[in-house]
Amino acid sequence: MFIDIHVHPNFYEGIDKGKEMFALRQKGLNIHKNSIATIQHVKNQMKCAGLDKLCLLAQDESSLYGQPLVSNQEVAGLVNQAPELFFGFASVDPLTDHWEEELYFAFQELHLNGLSLNLSKLKLYPTDDRLQRLYEICLEEDKPILFHCGCSYEHDTVAKYSHPLEFEEVASSYPKLRIGLEHFGWPWVKDTAMLMLKYQNVYVDTAALFFDNALEFYRYIFTKEYEWTWVERSLRHQIMFGSDNPRFEQIRMAHALDELGFSKKTLDLIKGENAMEFMGIKNG
Amino acid sequence: MAKQVVYQTIWTDQYTQMVNITKQIEEVVQSSGVQNGMVTVLSMHTTAGITVNEGLECLEQDIDEFLTKLVPESAPYHHARLLPDYGSTAGNPTGHLKAMLVGNHCHLLIQNGVLEKGSAQEVYFYEFDGPSKRTYCVILEDFDKTFS
Numbered sequence: 001m002f003i004d005i006h007v008h009p010n011f012y013e014g015i016d017k018g019k020e021m022f023a024l025r026q027k028g029l030n031i032h033k034n035s036i037a038t039i040q041h042v043k044n045q046m047k048c049a050g051l052d053k054l055c056l057l058a059q060d061e062s063s064l065y066g067q068p069l070v071s072n073q074e075v076a077g078l079v080n081q082a083p084e085l086f087f088g089f090a091s092v093d094p095l096t097d098h099w100e101e102e103l104y105f106a107f108q109e110l111h112l113n114g115l116s117l118n119l120s121k122l123k124l125y126p127t128d129d130r131l132q133r134l135y136e137i138c139l140e141e142d143k144p145i146l147f148h149c150g151c152s153y154e155h156d157t158v159a160k161y162s163h164p165l166e167f168e169e170v171a172s173s174y175p176k177l178r179i180g181l182e183h184f185g186w187p188w189v190k191d192t193a194m195l196m197l198k199y200q201n202v203y204v205d206t207a208a209l210f211f212d213n214a215l216e217f218y219r220y221i222f223t224k225e226y227e228w229t230w231v232e233r234s235l236r237h238q239i240m241f242g243s244d245n246p247r248f249e250q251i252r253m254a255h256a257l258d259e260l261g262f263s264k265k266t267l268d269l270i271k272g273e274n275a276m277e278f279m280g281i282k283n284g
Numbered sequence: 285m286a287k288q289v290v291y292q293t294i295w296t297d298q299y300t301q302m303v304n305i306t307k308q309i310e311e312v313v314q315s316s317g318v319q320n321g322m323v324t325v326l327s328m329h330t331t332a333g334i335t336v337n338e339g340l341e342c343l344e345q346d347i348d349e350f351l352t353k354l355v356p357e358s359a360p361y362h363h364a365r366l367l368p369d370y371g372s373t374a375g376n377p378t379g380h381l382k383a384m385l386v387g388n389h390c391h392l393l394i395q396n397g398v399l400e401k402g403s404a405q406e407v408y409f410y411e412f413d414g415p416s417k418r419t420y421c422v423i424l425e426d427f428d429k430t431f432s
Contacts, residue, residue, distance in 0.1 A: 213364040249375035
């Protein structure tokens with residue numbers, strides 16, 4: 001099963017709420033000149049990319065926008081509408097009231113598969129005391145967390161809060177908490193390699209296409225920043241395919257993975273098996 | 285000269301795709317009431333084109349292979365970068381170049397209320413960066429109203 005672990009459904013037809021919200025979602029993601037995507041169009045894109053399932057991320061930074069840009073209910077609605085296509089990740093804003101209840105609700109009632117957070121936007125370090133309870137709830141509920149990591153192309157984000165090394169203490173303090181670091185933690189790609197090497201509970205996603213085309217950028221990451229053998233021999237159980245769609249080129253990134261010369265086993269892990277493990281979903 | 289403009293939307297479902305839109309153009313012409321005039325079919329995009337050719341599977345394949353040879357996916361293009369205005373990566377230089385080669389429009393005559401075209405001529409909308417939502421417009425010019 002080929003899974004994209006990192007997709008923003010902000011512009012999906014099923015959750016469209018009109019022009020004002022569309023504009024707010026554009027502002028929130030810093031994505032422009034785009035349009036509403038029908039589910040049929042999403043399916044067409046998936047088919048072209050060879051993808052079987054997408055993991056849709058809610059986006060709750062209510063302390064900044066006054067409301068979730070994509071609510072947990074909206075993500076759950078999309079998943080329920082097409083469970084054969086989608087997994088769903090919750091989002092809560094720990095700087096607002098009632099986030100604990102919302103998180104329990106997202107996990108226990110909406111059955112979302114994990115939590116998504118962009119701390120460079122909330123301007124919180126991963127070690128911030130206000131996040132400890134959040135980690136505990138994810139552990140209690142056996143749910144992973146996907147953290148935005150490294151460069152964020154969203155407005156009003158500060159990279160120091162999402163530097164990979166800031167996550168080491170969390171990985172070390174909560175060895176059973178499954179932590180996904182997005183974007184390879186670019187530009188601190190070697191730092192994420194170090195974290196994966198030291199901590200089996202740290203995963204990264206491949207949602208990085210900051211320069212060049214998909215194949216060129218993946219070659220740079222996998223053969224210049226990393227040695228190809230680092231992945232093939234040591235890190236292949238902790239890398240998940242992610243595209244950050246609609247930011248990056250989902251179809252071309254999916255195809256580029258096949259051009260890097262990895263073994264079939266490594267590709268199977270990166271394309272889906274690691275994501276299933278990360279989400280705690282048993283195969284078969 | 286009297287003009288009518290009709291917008292048509294299609295959803296393509298492949299990366300490159302030749303969509304034969306001749307019937308749709310004929311229907312627009314028929315319902316326009318124009319008896320003698322000219323129709324222009326115009327793509328509203330920079331990575332999709334309009335072309336006229338014979339509607340044969342073999343030719344469709346030859347055209348696709350010819351364009352791919354001229355504009356290979358693997359060449360090092362400048363249009364491969366994050367675009368600040370979009371907030372997303374440009375990965376479609378081949379689409380722009382192929383669309384430029386094919387062109388963005390075609391003209392055909394209307395005679396006695398029907399589309400006047402050669403027996404081998406079919407109108408194609410050519411997708412070069414799909415799947416996507418696409419719009420083309422059909423511009424009808426009425427010669428009779430010009431001269432009456």
